[in-house]
Amino acid sequence: MLDKEMVKMLFEGVRDTCYMTLVSTFFGYLIGLPLGIFLTLTDKDGLTPNKAIYSLLDVIINITRSVPFLILLIVVMPLTKAIVGKSYGSTATIVPLTIAAAPLIGRMVESSLKDVGKGVIEAAVSMGAKTGTIVRKVLIGEARTSLLTGVAIVLGTVLGYSAMAGVVGGGGLGDIAIRYGYYRYETGIMLITLVFIIAVVQVMQGIGSFVAKKFDHRSK
Amino acid sequence: MNTSYIEIRNLSKKYTVKDNSVEALKGVSLTIPKNEIFGVIGLSGAGKSTLVRCINLLEKPDDGEVIIDGQNLLELSKQELRLKRQKIGMIFQHFNLLEQQTVLENVCFPLEIRRVPKAERKKKALEFLEKVGLADKANAYPSQLSGGQKQRVAIARVLTNEPEVLLCDEATSALDPETTKNILNLLKHIHDTMGITIVIITHEMRVIKEICTQVAVLDNGVVQECGSVKDVFENPQSKSAKRLLLIGETEEANYVG
Numbered sequence: 042m043l044d045k046e047m048v049k050m051l052f053e054g055v056r057d058t059c060y061m062t063l064v065s066t067f068f069g070y071l072i073g074l075p076l077g078i079f080l081t082l083t084d085k086d087g088l089t090p091n092k093a094i095y096s097l098l099d100v101i102i103n104i105t106r107s108v109p110f111l112i113l114l115i116v117v118m119p120l121t122k123a124i125v126g127k128s129y130g131s132t133a134t135i136v137p138l139t140i141a142a143a144p145l146i147g148r149m150v151e152s153s154l155k156d157v158g159k160g161v162i163e164a165a166v167s168m169g170a171k172t173g174t175i176v177r178k179v180l181i182g183e184a185r186t187s188l189l190t191g192v193a194i195v196l197g198t199v200l201g202y203s204a205m206a207g208v209v210g211g212g213g214l215g216d217i218a219i220r221y222g223y224y225r226y227e228t229g230i231m232l233i234t235l236v237f238i239i240a241v242v243q244v245m246q247g248i249g250s251f252v253a254k255k256f257d258h259r260s261k
Numbered sequence: 262m263n264t265s266y267i268e269i270r271n272l273s274k275k276y277t278v279k280d281n282s283v284e285a286l287k288g289v290s291l292t293i294p295k296n297e298i299f300g301v302i303g304l305s306g307a308g309k310s311t312l313v314r315c316i317n318l319l320e321k322p323d324d325g326e327v328i329i330d331g332q333n334l335l336e337l338s339k340q341e342l343r344l345k346r347q348k349i350g351m352i353f354q355h356f357n358l359l360e361q362q363t364v365l366e367n368v369c370f371p372l373e374i375r376r377v378p379k380a381e382r383k384k385k386a387l388e389f390l391e392k393v394g395l396a397d398k399a400n401a402y403p404s405q406l407s408g409g410q411k412q413r414v415a416i417a418r419v420l421t422n423e424p425e426v427l428l429c430d431e432a433t434s435a436l437d438p439e440t441t442k443n444i445l446n447l448l449k450h451i452h453d454t455m456g457i458t459i460v461i462i463t464h465e466m467r468v469i470k471e472i473c474t475q476v477a478v479l480d481n482g483v484v485q486e487c488g489s490v491k492d493v494f495e496n497p498q499s500k501s502a503k504r505l506l507l508i509g510e511t512e513e514a515n516y517v518g
Binding site for chain 2: 170182
């Protein structure tokens with residue numbers, strides 16, 4: 042069952058899965074981090090409350106988060122095609138993955154930043170700090186442990202989504218598991234693939250937790 | 262001989278939580294002379310925290326004026342207010358240090374806000390850490406310090422801006438009597454050497470007795486009495502002042518006994 046071909050395929054699967062997960066998470070943060078910051082700032086207890094902006098972002102996030110990933114994958118296919126040039130393969134999967142990850146990341150960032158004590162923020166305001174400085178040094182700086190833990194959680198979730206993309210030929214370990222396990226009834230291969238997926242999640246979570254802890258200087 | 266420095270005129274502030282509205286300040290007026298250590302005492306709920314937070318506009322009053330050094334803070338633009346705040350230092354009951362930054366980085370923060378070059382920042386921060394007696398803790402994190410040490414760091418941090426006014430919002434309320442005394446001595450030393458006008462908000466009589474020259478008694482959002490500490494303590498006129506004195510005496514008796 043496990044010939045040379047198969048091993049090569051599994052390793053390519055791991056590579057593709059990591060590629061999709063990491064790149065989508067990266068792009069997801071490019072959108073989600075500012076999103077989370079704006080949510081925190083414009084909320085009614087935030088530094089610059091703005092009900093209109095908050096409600097708008099809130100609704101957009103809730104809508105995108107309510108769409109099941111599998112449906113999202115299909116709905117955004119025209120967009121994927123326009124950006125990547127094709128709608129299958131691991132690079133193409135990055136588009137729906139990013140769209141799914143961004144609102145999730147926005148919420149995670151919002152919740153991390155809102156945990157920062159009001160007192161420190163106030164102290165910075167009393168020193169005459171600009172909002173930008175407060176965001177950078179106080180909000181992100183103080184919430185970094187929670188933000189890094191968030192990254193690990195997002196990676197796990199995005200990896201799960203990426204496996205789902207296997208249904209439409211998304212590439213990576215999920216694709217292998219579905220092709221062999223579901224279409225060809227080769228349960229053995231499917232289980233091996235599953236072990237690989239679990240291993241990748243474990244490694245990502247492990248690194249995430251380690252880094253988060255390393256950068257935490259609050260009282261233990 | 263003293264010129265008025267902080268002028269608070271007819272300050273009002275109302276909070277509305279759901280259907281309940283609370284009038285925290287009901288037309289408070291105060292004149293705080295330059296170079297004074299001015300105390301505001303009151304029981305919890307008297308409105309004193311709201312009052313001090315209105316001085317640097319952390320809290321926007323509904324009505325009234327706050328004039329510092331001839332400038333009405335409520336008329337300043339956002340940018341002007343930011344710059345003015347750099348000259349109005351504030352320390353807090355819970356210190357409010359950046360937990361993820363070292364002591365030195367914390368003290369550097371106000372200088373970073375003012376875009377002081379890095380090398381100069383560090384030099385100045387160390388100088389002020391020296392002043393509060395914590396130069397050896399420069400690379401420690403706040404979680405490794407005691408409460409009194411944290412407040413010293415907060416004081417060093419606030420001093421790097423060389424403020425003209427220092428607001429202390431219950432700055433010693435989380436500290437034990439011994440540490441309180443040390444911090445108050447430090448504040449007094451800073452006042453004497455740097456010539457800063459200090460406003461101290463507290464519910465503790467002994468804080469006022471220890472370092473203040475003038476005191477205002479706040480109760481129910483109104484200034485009940487205001488004058489030199491000696492006059493108010495020796496010959497209290499208002500009911501609120503008498504009550505506070507009584508509580509103060511009981512506390513003191515408790516420390517001895």
